[in-house]
Amino acid sequence: MSIDLSPEEFELLARLAHRYYVDGRTQEEAAREFGLSRPKVQRLLERARWAGVVDIHIAVPPWLHLDLEDEFRERFGLADVIVTPARPDPQSQREEVARGAAHHLERRLRDGDVVAVSHGRDAGEVPRFFRPGRRLACTFVSAMGGSPRVDEPTNPNEICRALAERSGGRAVSLYAPAHVESAEMRDRLLEQEAVAETLRIAAQANVALVGIGGTDDGCTMVRSGCFSPDEVARLRRLGAVGDVLGNYVDALGRPVASPGSARLIGLGMDDLRRIATVVAVVSEPEKPPSILGVLRSGVIDVLILDEGNARTVLDLAVAAGDAEPATRASQRRPAVAVT
Amino acid sequence: MSIDLSPEEFELLARLAHRYYVDGRTQEEAAREFGLSRPKVQRLLERARWAGVVDIHIAVPPWLHLDLEDEFRERFGLADVIVTPARPDPQSQREEVARGAAHHLERRLRDGDVVAVSHGRDAGEVPRFFRPGRRLACTFVSAMGGSPRVDEPTNPNEICRALAERSGGRAVSLYAPAHVESAEMRDRLLEQEAVAETLRIAAQANVALVGIGGTDDGCTMVRSGCFSPDEVARLRRLGAVGDVLGNYVDALGRPVASPGSARLIGLGMDDLRRIATVVAVVSEPEKPPSILGVLRSGVIDVLILDEGNARTVLDLAVAAGDAEPATRASQRRPAVAVT
DNA sequence: CTCGCCCGTGAGCGGATGTTCACACCAGAG
DNA sequence: CTCTGGTGTGAACATCCGCTCACGGGCGAG
Numbered sequence: 220m221s222i223d224l225s226p227e228e229f230e231l232l233a234r235l236a237h238r239y240y241v242d243g244r245t246q247e248e249a250a251r252e253f254g255l256s257r258p259k260v261q262r263l264l265e266r267a268r269w270a271g272v273v274d275i276h277i278a279v280p281p282w283l284h285l286d287l288e289d290e291f292r293e294r295f296g297l298a299d300v301i302v303t304p305a306r307p308d309p310q311s312q313r314e315e316v317a318r319g320a321a322h323h324l325e326r327r328l329r330d331g332d333v334v335a336v337s338h339g340r341d342a343g344e345v346p347r348f349f350r351p352g353r354r355l356a357c358t359f360v361s362a363m364g365g366s367p368r369v370d371e372p373t374n375p376n377e378i379c380r381a382l383a384e385r386s387g388g389r390a391v392s393l394y395a396p397a398h399v400e401s402a403e404m405r406d407r408l409l410e411q412e413a414v415a416e417t418l419r420i421a422a423q424a425n426v427a428l429v430g431i432g433g434t435d436d437g438c439t440m441v442r443s444g445c446f447s448p449d450e451v452a453r454l455r456r457l458g459a460v461g462d463v464l465g466n467y468v469d470a471l472g473r474p475v476a477s478p479g480s481a482r483l484i485g486l487g488m489d490d491l492r493r494i495a496t497v498v499a500v501v502s503e504p505e506k507p508p509s510i511l512g513v514l515r516s517g518v519i520d521v522l523i524l525d526e527g528n529a530r531t532v533l534d535l536a537v538a539a540g541d542a543e544p545a546t547r548a549s550q551r552r553p554a555v556a557v558t
Numbered sequence: 559m560s561i562d563l564s565p566e567e568f569e570l571l572a573r574l575a576h577r578y579y580v581d582g583r584t585q586e587e588a589a590r591e592f593g594l595s596r597p598k599v600q601r602l603l604e605r606a607r608w609a610g611v612v613d614i615h616i617a618v619p620p621w622l623h624l625d626l627e628d629e630f631r632e633r634f635g636l637a638d639v640i641v642t643p644a645r646p647d648p649q650s651q652r653e654e655v656a657r658g659a660a661h662h663l664e665r666r667l668r669d670g671d672v673v674a675v676s677h678g679r680d681a682g683e684v685p686r687f688f689r690p691g692r693r694l695a696c697t698f699v700s701a702m703g704g705s706p707r708v709d710e711p712t713n714p715n716e717i718c719r720a721l722a723e724r725s726g727g728r729a730v731s732l733y734a735p736a737h738v739e740s741a742e743m744r745d746r747l748l749e750q751e752a753v754a755e756t757l758r759i760a761a762q763a764n765v766a767l768v769g770i771g772g773t774d775d776g777c778t779m780v781r782s783g784c785f786s787p788d789e790v791a792r793l794r795r796l797g798a799v800g801d802v803l804g805n806y807v808d809a810l811g812r813p814v815a816s817p818g819s820a821r822l823i824g825l826g827m828d829d830l831r832r833i834a835t836v837v838a839v840v841s842e843p844e845k846p847p848s849i850l851g852v853l854r855s856g857v858i859d860v861l862i863l864d865e866g867n868a869r870t871v872l873d874l875a876v877a878a879g880d881a882e883p884a885t886r887a888s889q890r891r892p893a894v895a896v897t
Numbered sequence: 898c899t900c901g902c903c904c905g906t907g908a909g910c911g912g913a914t915g916t917t918c919a920c921a922c923c924a925g926a927g
Numbered sequence: 928c929t930c931t932g933g934t935g936t937g938a939a940c941a942t943c944c945g946c947t948c949a950c951g952g953g954c955g956a957g
Contacts, residue, residue: 229619236616237624245913252638254665256937261915267616275579276613279572280565289581299591326593584943595907600945900957906950914943920936927930 224270232267239264240273287529291522294536298496298520299323305526312525313502317344320428320500320523325351327426327496327521328386335362335421335486336379337464338397339430339439341500343373346381354387360421361393362429363464363485366443373439378428393417395484397465398445402481409484422490429491431501432462433509440465450479461509463491463499463518470508472515491518498523507531511539563609571606578603579612626868630861633875637835637859638662644865651864652841656683658862659767659839664690666765666835666860667725674701674760674825675714675721676803677736678769678778680839682712685720693726699760700732701768702803702824705782712778717767732756734823736804737784741820748823761829768830770840771801772848779804789818800848802830802838802857809847811854830857838862846870850878 224232231253238249239260250260267273279285282304291300301319306312320342328334328351336342336359359382361375371377376392383390395414399405408414432438434455440446445465446454454477458469465483467475474488491497498521501510506524510532513519524532563571570592577588578599589599606612618624621643630639640658645651659681667673667690675681675698698721700714710716715731722729734753738744747753771777773794779785784804785793793816797808804822806814813827830836837860840849845863849871852858863871 226619230622233616233618233622234624237618237628240614240616241624242628247913252665254668257914258916258937259935262935265915272617274615274617276615277572277575277579278611278613279576280568283569283572285573285576285580289576326591586943596944597907597946598905601905604945898957900955902953902955904951904953906952908947908949910945910947912943912945915941917940918938920938921934922936923932923934925931925933927928 224272229272232263232270232272235260235263236267236273284526284529287526287533290533291529294533295514295519295522296517297514297522300521301523302529303523303525309503312527313341313344314348316341316500316502316523316525318348320345320498321348321350323498323521323523324349324382324426324428327498328355328357330356332426333358333360333420333424334382335360335424335427335494336375336382337362337427337429337485338366338369338373338375338378338443339432340373341430341502342378342428343370345428345500346372346378346385349382349385351386357383357386357388358391358420358424359383359388360391360417360424362421362424362427363483364393364395364397366397366445368444369439369442373443391417391420393421393484397443397484398479398482399484400482405482405484414484418484418486421486422493425495427486427491427494427497429463429497429499431499431506431509431513432465433503433505434459434461434467435505445483446477446479450477453477460512461506463488463513463516466491468512468516470512470515472512472517474516488516488518496520500524501528504528507535511535563611568611571602571609571611574599574602575606575612623865623868626865626872629872630868633872634853634858634861635856636853636861639860640862641868642862642864648842651866652680652683653687655680655839655841655862655864657687659684659837660687660689662837662860662862663688663721663765663767666837667694667696669695671765672697672699672759672763673721674699674763674766674833675718676701676766676768676824677705677708677712677714677717677782678771679712680769680841681767682709682717684767684839685711685717685724688721688724690725696722696725696727697730697759697763698722698727699730699756699763701760701763701766702822703732703734703736705736705784707783708778708781712782730756730759732760732823736782736823737818737821738823739821744821744823753823757823757825760825761832764834766825766830766833766836768802768836768838770838770845770848770852771804772842772844773798773800773806774844784822785816785818789816792816799851800845802827802852802855805830807851807855809851809854811851811856813855827855827857835859840867843867843870846874850874 235249238244246260247257250257284302287302288300291297301323303315303319306315334357359379361379363375365374365376379390395408432440434451436448441448441451454467454475457475459467459475460470464485466488469475497519499519500523502525507528574588577583585599586596589596623641626641627639630636640662642654642658645654673696698718700718702714704713704715718729734747771779773790775787780787780790793806793814796814798806798814799809803824805827808814836858838858839862841864846867
């Protein structure tokens with residue numbers, strides 16, 4: 220800092236910065252005092268920050284990882300990222316992530332918003348921590364069908380109901396299974412007005428709350444019976460690394476279809492892309508490849524994950540040689556220390 | 559710092575400050591992201607600064623003493639203060655102070671300005687360091703008469719000539735001695751058009767460059783022969799601690815007149831008060847009481863002095879129990895614009 | 898239960914700030 | 928000497944920000 224400045228310039232910058240930041244003069248007053256034009260003062264102050272003569276230091280609580288969040292935001296073009304503190308056991312990890320998602324929704328949701336909701340254990344924990352301060356006139360709608368084979372709280376209908384209950388909003392259920400036995404059956408079901416109506420509402424949502432699934436044999440799609448272990452194995456061989464609402468993608472984020480894909484009832488990738496804010500909440504240590512793949516697909520707008528996964532995903536991205544995007548911040552921003 | 563904040567609030571303030579200062583979002587963007595109103599964001603950022611979550615640090619070159627300057631400015635209501643680095647020997651001390659004054663004038667002067675100039679060794683050194691980058695259409699006019707008993711460069715006419723030469727401006731000399739042998743003679747001289755004209759111009763100056771004289775036997779007024787040692791001794795007995803342009807004041811800044819006062823040719827205190835910017839330049843270690851007295855008279859707008867004198871004068875003021883003025887700076891903390 | 902005080906909130910405004918643009922100055926080449 | 932590219936400057940404009948003020952909701956007293 221304050222390198223390659225002549226003593227005269229250093230003195231000027233320091234005096235100017237002191238007058239502006241410490242004494243609280245306006246740039247115009249300072250300009251008059253120093254015999255400069257106001258734009259010149261502005262440029263000098265900018266240069267002072269640039270050279271480190273002015274150092275803006277932000278005390279960040281030790282459990283936050285704003286730098287990680289920034290890197291995610293910039294690297295993957297996300298609107299927002301929340302990295303939650305690391306926890307020793309998987310369950311409290313999940314709760315931490317769910318709490319982050321709940322808080323994010325509390326801040327994000329506005330009256331009139333329509334939230335499409337996926338299944339999953341991570342999403343399923345969100346309602347427990349969801350406590351908006353006021354009544355929210357929002358609609359929570361299932362973005363995919365249900366399954367009798369998993370715990371109630373991880374079914375979309377149930378998550379919607381809980382979210383609506385806690386916010387005073389409305390829940391719209393999808394009265395259909397997440398998967399059926401044939402594509403034909405699916406098409407028949409989609410013709411049912413009760414089903415079509417719900418999916419129409421979901422497709423027009425402006426917010427989505429989704430989990431990110433893996434491709435191991437214990438993933439939610441298998442646990443819920445949507446896909447058999449064999450089917451997931453086939454998807455793996457096709458390169459799939461993870462899914463959102465049963466829509467699988469490979470490591471580069473490209474869609475991977477399997478015969479089973481045609482038997483799913485729920486929003487597709489294109490539907491998701493039309494939703495303004497897709498919030499993904501994810502925990503579990505096997506997830507990094509899934510997260511990276513889904514991120515690369517570009518459907519996610521807001522990501523909520525724990526510190527460990529965040530670091531691993533970034534490491535994977537770096538190792539894969541993802542070009543670091545020209546960050547707007549590094550161009551526009553002077554040296555700013557963050558603790 | 560960051561004390562007595564709940565973890566939630568600490569987190570919010572840190573996130574907000576990070577988005578604003580580091581990521582460079584506008585308050586409005588941040589407000590949208592955090593689900594707050596813009597004024598609320600503004601208040602939170604203010605609170606963050608207040609609580610020390612945001613800390614703006616300015617790297618000040620070690621040879622500057624901006625804190626001292628601030629204290630002078632606030633305590634004595636000065637428009638500007640320059641504290642120059644301490645120097646071991648008196649001559650380089652004087653040069654340092656003169657350089658500061660010269661730079662200040664370079665910044666301060668505008669075309670059309672009229673500068674009234676006093677005598678003195680400190681003022682006399684100013685022209686050597688005065689190098690405005692461009693031509694200045696200014697008038698430099700003697701604010702008091704001359705004396706054949708001191709070196710040429712410390713006479714007002716000569717200082718004016720040198721300043722004008724270096725800036726491409728105009729010098730207006732006062733063709734009269736600084737003191738005459740009787741009040742009657744002074745009045746007769748003041749009737750001379752050449753003298754009256756110059757003093758009229760000086761009285762209408764909008765800037766003045768003055769030294770601050772002491773009351774010891776070696777002070778400029780004695781060295782120049784304006785006052786005899788006896789007369790200065792009498793002034794001392796009357797409480798005088800220093801002078802500007804031969805106008806003596808006591809420790810509380812009140813005028814002190816002596817018989818000799820009526821034999822001086824130059825601007826009086828009231829003339830000085832009418833000048834918008836009176837710049838005083840002073841060095842020498844015996845000067846602190848003189849400086850304090852003159853400051854208390856309220857004629858000075860800009861003070862240029864060395865670090866040693868600055869500290870001593872402040873110590874004197876504190877010891878004398880001068881009430882510390884309520885500082886505006888501590889109330890007005892600006893939001894920091896980061897580009 | 899009702900009233901009134903008080904804190905916190907968001908609209909609105911005027912000043913402050915960030916940015917763009919045209920120009921003037923300078924240096925170097927033709 | 929003239930031209931031209933480059934750099935730095937201040938005018939003008941379009942936000943952005945800080946402040947004031949009227950409002951509403953919560954809480955304690957009556």
